[in-house]
Amino acid sequence: MQCGWSLLGPLQWLRYINREVKVRAGNDEEHRGWLLTVDPVSASVVLVNFRKGGASVQVVMGHAVEEVEVLKEADDETAERLRTTFLPQRTLSLDP
Amino acid sequence: SVSTSAASGADAEELQKEQDARTVLRESFLRCLLSMTSKKVQFHMHEKVKVEATFGASDIDVLNFQVSDLHTPIGVQKEALIRCQDVISFTFDT
Numbered sequence: 401m402q403c404g405w406s407l408l409g410p411l412q413w414l415r416y417i418n419r420e421v422k423v424r425a426g427n428d429e430e431h432r433g434w435l436l437t438v439d440p441v442s443a444s445v446v447l448v449n450f451r452k453g454g455a456s457v458q459v460v461m462g463h464a465v466e467e468v469e470v471l472k473e474a475d476d477e478t479a480e481r482l483r484t485t486f487l488p489q490r491t492l493s494l495d496p
Numbered sequence: 497s498v499s500t501s502a503a504s505g506a507d508a509e510e511l512q513k514e515q516d517a518r519t520v521l522r523e524s525f526l527r528c529l530l531s532m533t534s535k536k537v538q539f540h541m542h543e544k545v546k547v548e549a550t551f552g553a554s555d556i557d558v559l560n561f562q563v564s565d566l567h568t569p570i571g572v573q574k575e576a577l578i579r580c581q582d583v584i585s586f587t588f589d590t
Binding site for chain 2: 409429487
């Protein structure tokens, strides 16, 4: 069943970034975490929960998303942690 | 997968904004997939089936995942493709 989430589009999905959200999905699953991104191709939601020395990542497939509820916004520190979660350890510079 | 543009018929500026948003979202998602390579991932499937496997790759449309050592209820499958339509969610630790 295709729900509204898949049809929202990139500009709407962008508004959910860096928000703590609760995602209801098929199978009566419920996931909570910081929304890192939404894949614009599959509408899949990437949630991050920070832990000591790392993070637990949950990806809910777009086709299974039933409802996304915003709980709160990230502060600057959390937003920065989210931004750097999947960046490579060392960014190669092309400048000489 | 999702339709390529919700803003068909909208003006060029709106379309550009949508494309920029799409780029930001997709890059972040691809980095997430990239960091999953060779990691143990738990897949939650329909009927409350949970399986664990080592993640390999995804195709660009996110229709299939290639995994290794898929622990199924009837044994370990050395190499496998998982249909994304059968997956509700998956989790891994960074």
